[in-house]
Amino acid sequence: xxxxxxxxxxxxxxxxxxxxxxxxxxxxxxxxxxxxxxxxxxxxxxxxxxxxxxxxxxxxxxxxxxxxxxxxxxxxxxxxxxxxxxxxxxxxxxxxxxxxxxxxxxxxxxxxxxxxxxxxxxxxxxxxxxxxxxxxxxxxxxxxxxxxxxxxxxxxxxxxxxxxxxxxxxxxxxxxxxxxxxxxxxxxxxxxxxxxxxxxxxx
Numbered sequence: 001x002x003x004x005x006x007x008x009x010x011x012x013x014x015x016x017x018x019x020x021x022x023x024x025x026x027x028x029x030x031x032x033x034x035x036x037x038x039x040x041x042x043x044x045x046x047x048x049x050x051x052x053x054x055x056x057x058x059x060x061x062x063x064x065x066x067x068x069x070x071x072x073x074x075x076x077x078x079x080x081x082x083x084x085x086x087x088x089x090x091x092x093x094x095x096x097x098x099x100x101x102x103x104x105x106x107x108x109x110x111x112x113x114x115x116x117x118x119x120x121x122x123x124x125x126x127x128x129x130x131x132x133x134x135x136x137x138x139x140x141x142x143x144x145x146x147x148x149x150x151x152x153x154x155x156x157x158x159x160x161x162x163x164x165x166x167x168x169x170x171x172x173x174x175x176x177x178x179x180x181x182x183x184x185x186x187x188x189x190x191x192x193x194x195x196x197x198x199x200x201x202x203x
Contacts, residue, residue, distance in 0.1 A: 004164060008057050009171040011129065012136035015049035015062050015102075016040055022062045022102035023199060024054060026132050027110035032187075036110065039192045044200040047099035058171050060104045060178025104179040108195065113186035117194055125182035126173045133172070134165075 003010060013026040014033040023045065025033050034051055041048060050065035057063070107125050109132075120128075176182070185195055 001164060003055070004167045004171065007171060008055055008063070009168055009175070010133070010137075011054045011056055011172075012052070012133050013054045013129075014051050015054045016045035017047045017049055017062075017099045017102040018045045018105075018199065020102055021105035022049060023106045023108065024062065024104065025108050025110055026129060028132060028135065031110040031112070033110065036108075036192050036195065040196060040199065041096050044196050047097040047102075049099055049102060056104070056171070056175040058174030060175055061101050062104060064098060064100050104175060105181075106199065107176065107179050107182040109182075109184045111184060111186045113188065115188060115194065116184075116186045117198065118184045118186075120182050120184055122176050122179060122182055125179070126169075126176040128184075129172050129176055130169055133168075 011024070011026070012028075013024045014037045015022055015024045016037055017023070023040075025036050027033050037048070037051060049062050053065050055063040055065050107129070109120075109125075109128050183198070185192075187194075
């Protein structure tokens with residue numbers, strides 16, 4: 001919430017850079033954000049910005065959030081145990097160059113399905129970005145603990161979701177509006193060759 005007030009938004013996305021251009025990869029947990037970062041790093045991209053969480057602003061900047069995670073999926077077991085496992089990453093410093101900031105060039109939404117890349121307009125990209133991010137952020141105030149005691153207002157008496165949602169949406173819309181292209185990438189086998197060719201071919 002403090003970041004939102006300062007004009008920054010956290011996004012559930014990984015981000016890499018090629019020179020001054022940044023590429024963001026959005027997706028739900030287990031969609032392949034970490035895998036695609038490892039696949040593109042050192043080939044078509046030359047530096048790292050973030051792995052699971054990206055910090056953006058209205059001007060189209062992505063700021064470094066330097067942590068890296070081992071690739072993970074949904075896994076099996078009880079819902080509470082899966083939740084704890086997802087929240088408990090083993091972090092480490094990546095063994096490739098870290099960039100402090102870059103400008104948004106391309107935004108990609110990772111989905112499961114038959115191999116396909118479809119370009120979408122930036123309004124649709126902003127809508128998808130907001131949906132993915134709100135799903136992830138809701139886990140903070142809809143945690144298992146708050147559900148068990150059923151006391152949302154007790155833990156967050158200052159939480160004005162209406163105002164904060166408007167602030168957040170305006171930051172995201174400003175950020176996405178500065179990107180050049182947005183795509184939905186569907187793949188059944190995460191080799192990301194088509195994505196690698198697409199980024200390599202961008203000026």
